Amino acid sequence: MASIGPISLFREKTSIHQFGDALANPEQENSFVIRSNRVILELMATHRKEQVVIRGQNISSTLRLASMVVERFLRDPQVFHREVPVDWYDLWDRKRSDYERRFQPESWVSVHVEGKTAFATKGSLPIDQIERVAKGEDLTDDIIKDATKSLFGTVEDVVVQHESQTAVVFTPFSNHLRAAVLERRGGRTGSFSVSAFHQPDQKIRLSAFTNFIADLVEAVSLKEFLEKVRSMMEESNLSSPPVPHDHLSAALGRKRQCAQFVAAFEKGNKVQYRPERPDIL
Secondary structure, three states: OOEEOOEEEEEEEEEEEEOOOOOOOHHHOEEEEEEEEEEEEEEEOOOOEEEEEEEEOOHHHHHHHHHHHHHHHHHOOOOOOOOOOOOHHHHHHHHOOHHHHHHOOOOOEEEEEOOEEEEEOOOOHHHHHHHHHHOOOOOOHHHHHHHHHHHHOOOOOEEEEEEEEEEEEEEEOOOEEEEEEEEEEOOEEEEEEEEEEOEOOEOOOHHHHHHHHHHHHHHHHHHHHHHHHHHHHHHHOOOOOOOOHHHHHHHHHHHHHHHHHHHHHHHHOEEEEEOOOOOOO
């Protein structure tokens, strides 16, 4: 029987800098920063347990890809070992919104199975190498430093700094699923939780609940974006917005679409928020 371990999404920032002799060989100095969201999925079947990592540029896309992997795995535990591989590119392309295609073309996601990259919309050698060393485990400075061996050829004079912050935590209970979400608004942090309760004759699918949280998070994010634009206009006394009208119109339309998805899930299930439902209207 297939099952999924606990799911948490982390905001992560990895900084790597190699100090060289700046005067003699300035070209030898290397540095880069990786910012991404990261989910570890523990996929368990009858004769196999695998660590699958989902990475993405934004939280909602990362959660949607995680939902897609969860759904496919529970339907077919051999999903990553089929003779004819799953076309993740096609599945993900159909999952993306028109808003993301047009106004967030740089948004990227990737899937790593036991350290091997199974799918990536945008290649990244540092990420691939870090995941190859981590093999689905939590990242540490030692893991990241070890990964730099193939990038720089050495770990000498290499300084690594890794920061990780929990953003979303999913917890299954016997009668409901719960997600705790940590928000960042205007430099401040807040949190809310949402629970969806099983019905006597039907349990809520984890993939559907994860998608619901992705829609909720995106709606909150878009509302914050639109409010920020309005505040900028008021504070600077601007007669026109600093963002093109077609972008604002599309963002408003996408926010409404996500709000409709959220409302549809709430209508079909018993949903409870604490301390209160985020304002996404």
